[in-house]
Amino acid sequence: MTYAEAKETFISTWGSLGTLWGINKAMAQIQALLFISPNALTTEEIMQELQISRGNTSMNVRQLIDWGIVKKELKAGERKEYYSTEKDVQELARTIAKERSRREIKPVIKTLAEISSVKDDGTAHTKELIKQTKALHDLALTANSILEKTVDHKQNWISKSILRLMK
Amino acid sequence: MTYAEAKETFISTWGSLGTLWGINKAMAQIQALLFISPNALTTEEIMQELQISRGNTSMNVRQLIDWGIVKKELKAGERKEYYSTEKDVQELARTIAKERSRREIKPVIKTLAEISSVKDDGTAHTKELIKQTKALHDLALTANSILEKTVDHKQNWISKSILRLMK
DNA sequence: TTTAATTTTCAAAAATTATTGAAACTTATG
DNA sequence: CATAAGTTTCAATAATTTTTGAAAATTAAA
Known part of the structure; x- marks a missing residue:
């Protein structure tokens, strides 16, 4: 299994498990993506990786923040917001x-x-x-x-x- | 709170909780109904109480049976099947x-x-x-x-x- | 300020999931 | 065996949930 396959399998498995437990797929997949990402990601990067719209990304990131699972990170001198999930x-x-x-x-x-x-x-x-x-x-x-x-x-x-x- | 209200609240609460946890509403409600019913019920009675169709009742009762939560009961001299859920x-x-x-x-x-x-x-x-x-x-x-x-x-x-x- | 980058909102569209109802099937009984 | 009672199936429809995308809002920098 290559890295790309492993990553895709992980994100899709996590998404399906979420759905089964009443959590929407995009929300679960965003969390999965952040969970295996070595660094915080921007909205743009999340959209790109998961092939979802800006609005969808924005709403689900917010929900993850409401759940206390994702945090906003601000980088000095940067306008964009970066998101990261609890790693433990x-x-x-x-x-x-x-x-x-x-x-x-x-x-x-x-x-x-x-x-x-x-x-x-x-x-x-x-x-x-x-x-x-x-x-x-x-x-x-x-x-x-x-x-x-x-x-x-x-x-x-x-x-x-x-x-x-x-x- | 009257009995009728209590019953309705219970069935509807159980249905909503099910939905939240990835279980379909009809399935959760059928289980709820059987759970508070002193005796086993027929398809007809379930349809009547929950106002759902025959097909819906049949499919969801089957799923509950597959989950091992509901049992079929046959009464001597009766053609109809009676359903009851685990009470403990x-x-x-x-x-x-x-x-x-x-x-x-x-x-x-x-x-x-x-x-x-x-x-x-x-x-x-x-x-x-x-x-x-x-x-x-x-x-x-x-x-x-x-x-x-x-x-x-x-x-x-x-x-x-x-x-x-x-x- | 004004401009531009970025995020949020939300109505409309798309996708998914649940429900219906009638036909097909099964099975007990006369 | 034929009939009727009862159950299951499944294509069509309805309801719900998710997703989109563009306009509105926000915010930082010029």
Whole structure:
């Protein structure tokens, strides 16, 4: 496999994985490109490499910045903006986990709490709804708590010790 | 909140969450409906409750069956098929984790292994590609391993002991 | 200021993904 | 076997999401 092939495969694989997990392809591919690039890139370079429009690049870079995954870099004496992504995989995972928790999981937990406290009118339907949404609420709380602990844990999350504990 | 409102909110919330995570809305909503239903439902009932077509129902129920989340039930003396979903949230989480690992994570790990073993031609670009995809490969392997351990672990995954260990 | 480089916005177009519904298929029953 | 109940398939259509590109906005330098 040549460098060019490896690069293309990586960017396209990352794009597809993103799509599968509800992240748009351009956004995932921009992140992939920055992730393997030794230096920060300009809008022009991103457009060129991924063959996407200026508007698309601008919007998706902004989203990546909103997610806290990409940073703007300004070079002395240059007008253009340069973009770079978080290079440390663990920090990257932490940031993504934190954001998905904040944006998606926490709001669902709140909704589940409301739903599961619906007044019990004694019917089987209502009883089942309460039982099941309570169980889901519990699971979501615990899973989210682990996610958050993981996120705070500065060193070696996904540590060998946890793995050992689970064997 | 009345039962009807709670039910509607649950189904619609679950559908939206699914969409956000790359699962189609109808599929997520069918699962949600079965999840809070005290008894197994027929195609007709699902269509009726969710206001979706027969074809849509058929295809998405099939997908849920493929994922191992929904089971067909046959009632003695009845021609119709009844569908029910896994009711235990932990078992549900395990099944979903296992499937996403098998379908999505493992193939990516394989690709990352291939990419990261590209021949090092000494350029900065190649060196960075190798370094970064290796790191990602490592992370994915560890994360997937935890997922698998979790899945095998019959009792109390996401257990209090792990939580305690991480505090 | 004025000009020019660069980024952002957003309506329109394109691409993708989901849904419908009717025909084809399957299978249990009289 | 013939019929009817029920399920699946899939081409056409609809809905949604993404992308484009040019105009507007912003900002740095002349």
